[in-house]
Amino acid sequence: MENYNTAAKFQMHYYFEDKSHSMDAFVRNKCESEILAIITEIAKTLNVKIQIESEVRKEGGLREIWAFTNANAGVLSVIIGIAALVSSRIPVGDSELEDLQKQDLKLSIQERQLRINKLKAEIKDDVITAETVGKVADLVSKDNKIIIRKSNLYKSLDTYRKVSKIGVNGLDLSDKEVSAELIVKRPDFKKFIVKSNVLPVETIEDAVIEIVSPVLKSGNYKWKGIFEGESINFSMTDKSFQLDVLSEKISFQHGSMIKCTLLIHSKIDEVGEVVITGYSVDTVLENMEGHSFVETKQGKSYRNQKALKAAQGDLFAGL
Incomplete structure (x- = not known):
């Protein structure tokens, strides 16, 4: 922005192929909802509460105008400037979407706070710079909710x-x-659209699950257990362990536990929230027998392979 102290309203201007000044009401309402959600997330990042009022639409294609109130002029101007940058900055290649897939979206709390504090100090001193506003816009652009809202x-x-x-x-x-x-x-519209909302699978090694309800027959049934105090339903994909259970080599009693590699499957929903879609046990490393854990054959194999890869990594690291 050229003047960060005078902006009080945010304008979104639709240009049409024809000379009309009308727009499908459902599409317009959807677009308005997403823009307001983006602005709200920016305000939350700056820890500012704002009020947004819709004004009479102007012609020239179709212009939506929202007036911002309930905060000082400097803060409102900055929010408007960041909103304009965030909603219009075209992703370079698929980097923004790749970031979403990699979950490399959150800067450290310290770095995030430093940037925000710097901007707040500039607002207070009335010396707001385009550089700092741009950096905060970069920060906000990497937020799950902003990426999804822009995609919508x-x-x-x-x-x-x-x-x-x-x-x-x-x-x-x-x-x-x-x-x-x-x-x-x-x-360029398509460049903003997230093609997949499925996140990378998170692997938790040596996860301890208390078995509440095992599956004692063949089929795609879910086991039930308790992990870190939470009840979960999970798929048992360790075929060796499944066979041992079905052949009754392994039995369960109250308090039975397994130590395993637990896979957590998740996605980002339409408002940008991370939602867990399922759990699966890839390898049972140890099974509780009596009051102690006993390593399984597949668990021993898994750990040997892991140690071998680590050793190879150390070997090549010195080259």
Whole structure:
């Protein structure tokens, strides 16, 4: 933004293929919902409570304008500037989407807080720099919820052929533009859309699960257990352990436990929240017999393979 102290409103400008000034109500409402969610997340990052009021729409394609209140002018201007950058910055290649898949989204708490504190200090001293605003925009852009909300926004726009491009920027109290519109054209809409919301599988080694309800017959049935105080249903994919259970080589009693490699499957839902979709036990490393754990054959093999890989890694690290 050119002037971080005068922006009081956020404008989203829809450009149409025809000369009309109307838009499908469901598409418009969906887009409005996603933009407001993005702005709300930015305000949360800055730990600021704001009120957003919708103003009368302007023509010229179709212009949505939201007035921000309930915070000081400097903070509101910064939120508007960050919102414009975040909602219009085209991902470089698939890096933003790859970040989502890798879950490399959260900076350290210390680094996040340092950037936010620097921006707050600048707001207080009335010396806000574009560099700091840009850095906070980078920070916010890597948030799960922001990525998904942008994806939802541009997915709606991409399927609505009437919109040829959109522009976003800040306005002052008299509706004068305080910066040029940041434009996103139709061919770039797809670059914002997350193709898969499935996250990488998280592996927990040496996870201890208390067995509540084992599966004692063939079939794709879920076991039930307790992991870290929580009740979970999980798939037993360790075939050797399954066979031992079915052949009654292994029996269970109250308090029986296994030590295993537990796989946690998850995804990001439509509002950007991480949701666990399932658990599975890949390898049973140890089984409780009496009051002590006994290593299984597959557990011994697993640990030997792991030690071998670690040794190979140490060997090549010195080259």
